[in-house]
Amino acid sequence: MHKVFILLSALLLAGGARLGHAEGVLLKSEPKNNAEVADFDGTLKFWFSGNVGDRAPSVVVVDAQGKRVDNGDTRLVLGERHRLTATTRPLQPGPYAARYRVITEDGLIVSGVSKFNIIAKHATREVSP
Numbered sequence: 001m002h003k004v005f006i007l008l009s010a011l012l013l014a015g016g017a018r019l020g021h022a023e024g025v026l027l028k029s030e031p032k033n034n035a036e037v038a039d040f041d042g043t044l045k046f047w048f049s050g051n052v053g054d055r056a057p058s059v060v061v062v063d064a065q066g067k068r069v070d071n072g073d074t075r076l077v078l079g080e081r082h083r084l085t086a087t088t089r090p091l092q093p094g095p096y097a098a099r100y101r102v103i104t105e106d107g108l109i110v111s112g113v114s115k116f117n118i119i120a121k122h123a124t125r126e127v128s129p
Helices: 002-020
Strands: 026-030 035-037 043-048 058-063 083-087 094-103 109-118
Touching (some): 026 094, 026 109, 043 109
Parallel strands (some): 035 109
Antiparallel strands (some): 026 043, 058 094
């Protein structure tokens, strides 16, 4: 009876550890949330803990008027299924919001909004000799 109790306790602890480990949590993004970016290359990246599944990942980027400015090319990076990418058209200075959504392999829906602001590059001055 004591061995059965120990075995059940070990199984519960192992299961609890699995439940306590968050799968699919957003770890970081580029651009970072609330960042001011002067040299945006048109690519957004989102990294997640655990593996996200290949069912309907999405990134939608909108400007301050709600107009969609992404290219509709959301994809999971091959070999690194925990990284989601998307690109945008060239963006004018102003605020933008990127809504991301993934479904983990366990069926958990992970979504959120990351905001960033494109700022004008400072004009460089040419120095005369």
